[in-house]
Amino acid sequence: LFYIYEQVSDKVYKVAKERMIPEYFLTLPKQEQFGDKQIVFHDDRTAWYAASTSRGKNIYYLNKDSVPGEKSIADLAIPRLKGSWTTYTGDFGTNFTYGRIAYAYKYFKRLRIIDMNNMNQREIIFDAEELTKGQNDIQNLEPTNITHFWGMSPGDRHFWMAYSGRTPVDVQQANRSNNKFIFIEKYDWNGNPVKRYRLDDWGYFCVDEKNETLYLSSTAGIFSILKYDLSENDKKGTE
Secondary structure (H helix, E strand, C coil): CEEEEECCCCEEEEECCCCCCCEEEEECCCCCCCCCCEEEECCCCEEEEEEECCCCEEEEEEECCCCCCEEEEEECCCCCCCCCCCCCCEEEEEECCCCEEEEEECCCCEEEEEECCCCCEEEEECCHHHHHCCCCHHHHHCCCCCEEEEEEEECCCEEEEEEEEECHHHHHHHHHCCCCCEEEEEEECCCCEEEEEEECCCEEEEEECCCCEEEEEECCCCCCEEEEECCCCCCCCEC
């Protein structure tokens, strides 16, 4: 049904529908930095994940039956930009049908699309001027730094990204004044923008692509879970 990743120990547990009890599955190799992996299991033996290193962020492939089991397959560093693990914080997703990996940067308005078959990379840059920032950990993490992408929901045909474009201070002030909003952006698996929605709340989200429904776990409102209709017949909340 789903997997649970324990950051401190790098252990992974799996939960089956029949029992609903976490059972130990495997322990992932430790990276140079603390555990912050974003993991996608392809099957019971193989996984892909993004993880921090001392110099930035890498994507790894794991086959638990091979030795060594882990292989670094892509560097997520931005050319001509010196940075650390905080610089390249972002969100990771995969689509095995199209053979694509998508990575969205939190502190830069850009996406990275990687072809799983040949590892060719495509950079989608929405604001090239941002390369003047991001080299200092303290500046990256301070609440006055503009953040961009805030979460990914991968689907069979598209992936969706939560987008802020504001500082955490601005977001908090807007939430307190009951002016809550966040954008959800829809992309195809080549990284092309398809549509943008504006939600009247803020939080963590996932998209049920088949039923054209978005679920938001609010961190700013009085309702814990909200449901949005994304069908073409319902134009509410879109722009």
